[in-house]
Amino acid sequence: MKKTMMGNFAASWGAQLSRAQVIAAYPITPQTLIVEKLSEIVADGKLDAEFIKVESEHSAMSACIGASAAGARAYTATSAQGLALMHEMLHWAALARLPIVMTNVNRAMAPGWSIWADQNDSLAQRDTGWMQIYSSSAQDILDSTMIAYKVSEKVLLPTMISFDAFFLSHTVEVVDMPEQKLIDEFLPPYNPEYKLDIQDPRSFGALTDQNHYYEFRYKMQNAMDDALIEFKKAGAEYEKLTGRKYDFIHPYRCDDADLIMVTSGTISETTNVAVDRLREQGKKVGNLKIRMIRPYPKQDVIEALKNCGKIAVIDRNISCGYHGIFSQELKAALYGELETPVWGLIAGLGGRDVQVENIMKMADDTLKSDTPKDIIWEGVKR
């Protein structure tokens, strides 16, 4: 059934369709609408869930951890400062191997106070052991929620689905809502082998010496490797049910491209338009949308980029003191595999609008340039 909805509501309905059983959340702009809608859905009895209205994001994640450990499917949503406040518990959820799914609305970190789009919040959580998806449409947000639960519950790692503040959270798009029975077929009830159970008392997360902890990490890494396979499988199964295909990367007109722009989030959608216009001008430019950064789909990325002459990564984030994070990740993947030069572009921090013309200029400048640079500030006022 087609409906029009904001990106935020796509997240709420994603949680509903996934039959989340415990929701614990604290409101933060621009995520607020997600939890408002969910509190209504739960109160109206449209979703058989407990909604714990916690007093902080740190507690939101902690409550999800408790619920998940007790064997319930847990969901929360946050943004920026809220996500940062959760940081400790993000590690806890991943190390406890709890398949929690969380929506994060990508928003700039303060100060200065900003409520606008920027990926530094979620990318700062890159090493917490969460799988990370970057969505670029309301449809993607909705569908990713169910796929995330499917994979999370298979490999026992949590997943974070991020998308840009306002450009997506508050934009109304047409979304195809799958039938509940279709999703029930895709996503069976959560029933973990190991959980808090009075019939089988165990201690979870106890003091762990040097003889065991190392192996926990090793197993998490293996689970991330498994996730690369499971996401492909879940994506293929979801495509069969709904006709919509989701992969780690989505290449657009990349096959014969001289230059491939590497993008994520809503900038990916804008870049597709820029690519079409550049193609009309006879410039062979493609766009590689990266949807997944953890686990990093290294082989897929190399495969998509192997034939182009130049790569330009647009980052709506920066690791100050080095450069854009997607750009760093990409260069790490290419090392020893491809020698294609990489231009690192920073754009749109703090919600600065990145328009088709900006992207066309970035592509043109890269095509004209012979020397790659780690960091090029697009449109900065010096």
Next chain:
Amino acid sequence: MKLTIPYEEIMQPGHLACQGCGGSLAMRYALKVYGKNTMLSIPACCWAVIDGPFPYTACGVPIFHTAFETAAVVASGIKAGLRVTGKGSSNVIAWAGDGGTFDIGLQAISGAAERNDDITYIVYDNEAYMNTGIQRSSATPPGAWTTTTPVKHYKTGPKKNIVEILAAHRIPYAATASVGYPEDMIKKLEKARDTRGFRFIHVFAPCPTGWKSDPKYTIKLAKLAVQSNIFPLYEIENGIDYKQTKKIKTPKPINEYMNLQGRFKHLSEEEIGNIQKDTDKNYSILSKRFE
């Protein structure tokens, strides 16, 4: 004499508590009352270690070990998770030390109390951060030495009144208890177990290591604190109905309690006299609520 303490032992031998640990006794009594149909949320505190290293456990009930400030809300999450999966009849206890309760965890406790989440919160109070090696907490009493309040700069401020803070949330049940009075503690645990909503029990649990006391004096100290009105035993229903459960006819002077511990050894007679005055004043304020 009729023995009211349940016979069944749920906590197992082989735990890692120090000799004379009041906190381990507190757990033993709590599990006797709450039974096997119980789960624990334990944050960073002595009990994170006492329970035993992975893959061992001494409690005989499921435990989820969690971060320092989250015992209450993880317990709330567990309870919600159990309810939606049809297992809501299990007891969920958040079990934490004074640091995780009086200090870093206070926000999450206040949140769970305000929501009246259906959990029991039990703090075993040994009056400092004992697990990290005896640093002061806001439960540390005035006059006490700790490693962060050395003799030269011992703690002068009062102990945070955690029970009053919790009672102000108008929770169904709050109580103080002491491992020196197990029968009183058992009664309170039973009452808490059979109440719905947020229940809070503040257990006085001496720590020989941190208090520089002889392990054989744990019970004696736990009794003396009550007998000298340093730690009165009472309960509060719905935040307003106060009831004293152990009335002390002739309170003992506090130095009898303090002299058995190395942490107060540096205090002069005058300083002890001032602490005595504060103790009397605090008790007089509290006793008005029993009327």
